[in-house]
Every structure is written in C-alpha cells, then in structure tokens.
Amino acid sequence: MGSFTQALAEMRSAGNAIGELERKLADKAKETSDLLKRQREIPKRIAALREGASKINDPKEREEKLETAKQLENGLNNHVDIDERATVFYASISEHHDIVDKMVSDLLESKKLIPTTLSSNEAKSLASELKELIPAFQNILEKNKEKLAEWKHDEPIGTTTAVKAFFFGTEWQTNSSWQDVYGILPLLTGSLLIAGVSLLFAVPVALGAAIYVNQFSHHREAALLKPAIEFVQAIPSVVLGLFGVLVLAGLLKDASAHPLLSWIPGFPIQERLNVLLAALLLAFMAAPTIFTLAEDALNNVPRAYSEASLAMGATRLQTALKVVLPSAVSGIIAAVLLGFGRVIGETMVVLLVAGNKAAIPEFSSGLGVVTQPVHTMTSIIAQECGEVETGSLHYMALFMVGLILFLISLSVNSYCQRVLKKSTK
Incomplete structure (x- = not known):
C-alpha cells in the first residue's frame, strides 16, 4: 500500500x-x-x-x-x-x-x-x-x-457556431472567472426528466380517480370528491415548494435509507434535493388538472354505450375499461398533455426542490438518475434574470430559454386543442 x-x-x-x-x-x-x-x-x-x-x-x-x-x-x-x-x-x-x-x-x-x-x-x-x-x-x-x-x-464566431453552442451545448455556466457558457441541453434535459417522472405518478392516480368518480361512485360521493380534488389547484406553488424543502425532502431521504428499500436504484438518496422530490410535488399539482379534464372526457361518452354494454351482460368494471375508456381516449390524451404543459411550466417548486445543478444527469446510473439534482428552464430564468444586465449576452440567452419554453407550451396546447376537437366530433 x-x-x-x-x-x-x-x-x-x-x-x-x-x-x-x-x-x-x-x-x-x-x-x-x-x-x-x-x-x-x-x-x-x-x-x-x-x-x-x-x-x-x-x-x-x-x-x-x-x-x-x-x-x-x-x-x-x-x-x-x-x-x-x-x-x-x-x-x-x-x-x-x-x-x-x-x-x-x-x-x-x-x-x-x-x-x-x-x-x-x-x-x-x-x-x-x-x-x-x-x-x-x-x-x-x-x-x-x-x-x-x-x-x-x-x-470571429459565426452565427452557426453560436446557434450550435446554444442548442447543443452541454454546459450552462455563468459568473465564471474564465468564460461564461450558455448551453440549453442541461436545462432542457432537467425539465423533461422532471416532467416525465411527475406524469408517471400523476397519470395513474388522476385517471384512476376520474374513472372511479365518473363510473362507480354515488352522485353524493362524486359531489364531495370532485371539488376536494380540484381544490388542490388552489394551493400556491411556493407553499408546496417550502413544504418540499422543509418536510418532504428530509422524510424522503430518511425513508430511502431503510434497508428494505436498498434494492431500489439510487437508494439511499445522496442528494437531499433531486428530481424525485420535484416530480412528487409536481405530480400532486398536475393530478387535479388531469383528473378534471379526464373526467369531463369520460362524461362526454354517450350513456348509450355503457347501457348497451351492461345490457349485454358486461360488469361495470368491464364496461368502464373496455367501452367507456377507449371511447374517451382522445380527451384523456389531451388531459395528459395539458398536465405535461402544467408541470413543465412550473417555476417555484423546481426552483426550491430540484437541486439547481446545471448539468446533464448521469443516465448511465439507470433509474437512479431520478435521485440526482438538476436545473430546469423555468428555474434558471427565475434565478438569474433579476441580476442580469439588460441587453447582455446572458440576458439574450435567458430570453432564448424563455422563448423555447413558450414554443414548447404553445405546441403542446395547440396539439391538445386539435385532439379535443377531434374527440368532440
């Protein structure tokens, strides 16, 4: 040695x-x-x-x-x-x-x-x-x-070189003593990763709740459950972010250290603020949006479909899963996409709990990538825009990040409108 x-x-x-x-x-x-x-x-x-x-x-x-x-x-x-x-x-x-x-x-x-x-x-x-x-x-x-x-x-640095460096750059580094670098890939990757993981949690819960309220619950029970779920949207995102930082982050880190959970990739969690924590909070925020739109889509399915299915001897569960759900699939897809637009445009929660590390996550770690800290497009704008000099290169880079975020949201919402129009025909 x-x-x-x-x-x-x-x-x-x-x-x-x-x-x-x-x-x-x-x-x-x-x-x-x-x-x-x-x-x-x-x-x-x-x-x-x-x-x-x-x-x-x-x-x-x-x-x-x-x-x-x-x-x-x-x-x-x-x-x-x-x-x-x-x-x-x-x-x-x-x-x-x-x-x-x-x-x-x-x-x-x-x-x-x-x-x-x-x-x-x-x-x-x-x-x-x-x-x-x-x-x-x-x-x-x-x-x-x-x-x-x-x-x-x-x-001189040509326009093509500058565009490539921005759209395909793997670093976002500001206030450097050597050279500032503005590459959007770490921010875009972080935003999409958090949005994707949050939908994995939100969609099954919201869709399951929508099916239950629309197909199985009593009308009095539905009158109580639907407003209660939709009321979650009234909670300010900054309150959820503070709850995540002060309470949920510690609980999640402590729970990940339990020996029974050691088989899960990335556990025990090393970074207190990470993708998983942000995704759980965003799933909680997006679930009411998906639930409301999915329940409306199920409600728009003609009652004659379910009545015909029940008359043929199908159970309520078979009718819900094999008749009503496929008929409302266009509206459900639109609900999921609008939920995606909801989470990818969120600022305060990811700013507080995502870890704010402007680097592409290590996908080589498999599912353990969700326990790593990331930065997002929304949080980088909120974090740096207040201190940047108007008209500087840094300012223009942040403006471009905001423009790309706007185009993503516009594309998702435009596609949702098409799907919803198609589902109502």
Whole structure:
C-alpha cells in the first residue's frame, strides 16, 4: 500500500503546474473582461449623469456632474488594447506544451509504482482501466495542442457556431472567472426528466380517480370528491415548494435509507434535493388538472354505450375499461398533455426542490438518475434574470430559454386543442 499511496500522490501532483498556469491565465482574462465591461458601461454612465444634472437646481452640483460626464467621455478614447493583452496567452502556448509533456511523463512514471499483484478484483479493474485512460488522455492532450496552434483571439464566431453552442451545448455556466457558457441541453434535459417522472405518478392516480368518480361512485360521493380534488389547484406553488424543502425532502431521504428499500436504484438518496422530490410535488399539482379534464372526457361518452354494454351482460368494471375508456381516449390524451404543459411550466417548486445543478444527469446510473439534482428552464430564468444586465449576452440567452419554453407550451396546447376537437366530433 505504501507504493500505491506514493503513486496516487504523484499522480495528483502531476497536474499542479497546469493548474497554476490556468489560474494565472484566468486572472489575466478576468482583468481584461472587467476592463471591457467598464468600457462598455461608460456611455450609460455618461447618459445617467447628464440626465441627473438636468434635474438638479444647484448650479455648482450640476456643473460637477457635467464635468464628471465630460471626463468619462474623454476616457472613451482610451480603448483597451486587446492585441497587446493577448500576447501573454500566445506566449504561454509553448509553456503549456512543456508542462503537458512533463505531466504525461510524471503520470507514466507514477503508474509504475502501482503494485502489479493485486488481490482485490476492484483494484485489478481500476488498474486495468488506468492503463487505458492514460493513452486516451495523451490523445486528448495532443489534439488540444493542435487546437492551441490554430487559436486566434480575434477570430470571429459565426452565427452557426453560436446557434450550435446554444442548442447543443452541454454546459450552462455563468459568473465564471474564465468564460461564461450558455448551453440549453442541461436545462432542457432537467425539465423533461422532471416532467416525465411527475406524469408517471400523476397519470395513474388522476385517471384512476376520474374513472372511479365518473363510473362507480354515488352522485353524493362524486359531489364531495370532485371539488376536494380540484381544490388542490388552489394551493400556491411556493407553499408546496417550502413544504418540499422543509418536510418532504428530509422524510424522503430518511425513508430511502431503510434497508428494505436498498434494492431500489439510487437508494439511499445522496442528494437531499433531486428530481424525485420535484416530480412528487409536481405530480400532486398536475393530478387535479388531469383528473378534471379526464373526467369531463369520460362524461362526454354517450350513456348509450355503457347501457348497451351492461345490457349485454358486461360488469361495470368491464364496461368502464373496455367501452367507456377507449371511447374517451382522445380527451384523456389531451388531459395528459395539458398536465405535461402544467408541470413543465412550473417555476417555484423546481426552483426550491430540484437541486439547481446545471448539468446533464448521469443516465448511465439507470433509474437512479431520478435521485440526482438538476436545473430546469423555468428555474434558471427565475434565478438569474433579476441580476442580469439588460441587453447582455446572458440576458439574450435567458430570453432564448424563455422563448423555447413558450414554443414548447404553445405546441403542446395547440396539439391538445386539435385532439379535443377531434374527440368532440
């Protein structure tokens, strides 16, 4: 174990030099970014000072503001020399190559310290995997060298590249000291995953309740159950979100640690706020919508259908499942789709309980993916829109997220209208 520990320590230290270089360049990039940001803000500050000066009655104070605006206007000519500031990055390319070559050499040397005879099957598997990973890592580094050789700081980014980066980007990273990245895939994946899981819970419960109320319950019982279920829609989403954070999250995490539930993928739950928690709350919110529309669809089926079925000797259950339900299938599909639109457009619940991790979930974990935290399109808008500068790239990215969310909701609702019209013919 001594040689193994030494190998591990040397492998970790092999990346120290490249980490130091990255931090140094990140500081330079942030310094340049801050200068450019201040430069872009000068015209706004000048306009604000002049507007404020026009409203001041005191001549001396008004003159001071106008003088400050004039000084800022003179400073507009002092442009930030990007070409000069980029020289440090070009100069570091050769240093980067030397550091990378030494890092690979150190990794190969440290790999030799790993014992060749290992008793644990897991250790053998990891050692075998390491032998494959280091050559793959070398290939990645060589490709990066080629990219660095072709890199130009003033190369324009085309519209096609920008669109691809947004719609197919796997990262959403803001307020970064290095570079902000706006890729919608993590947000879209999180929204669809939560919506899908929530419907798995909501549809059977809501549809079962609709069938029972419409086909089996007494009219007095139906008069009590239907308003009670629909009353759930009156609960504010922020209240449900707080209940999820303060109560349900802890209960779900504690319950997942029970030995009898250890067979369920993802249990025990590691992250307190996750997809499953958000889906349960959204299912509770969407169930009344699905129930109401599904019950109306069942109620629109001509009574003659069920009477004919009962007259032929079918039971009430057979009539409900084989006659009434298939006849109302178009309305039920519309109810489910409207329930989908309800959950994918929800903001407060997912903002509070989904975990807000802007990364694509690890689907390789199978069903355990539902225990991971995610971010959604609605929650990212609510979280970041209040602090973003109007007209900035960040602002436009959030606007595009909202536009895509609007198009999804519009498409779902338009399709539902077609289905409902078809079901009423």
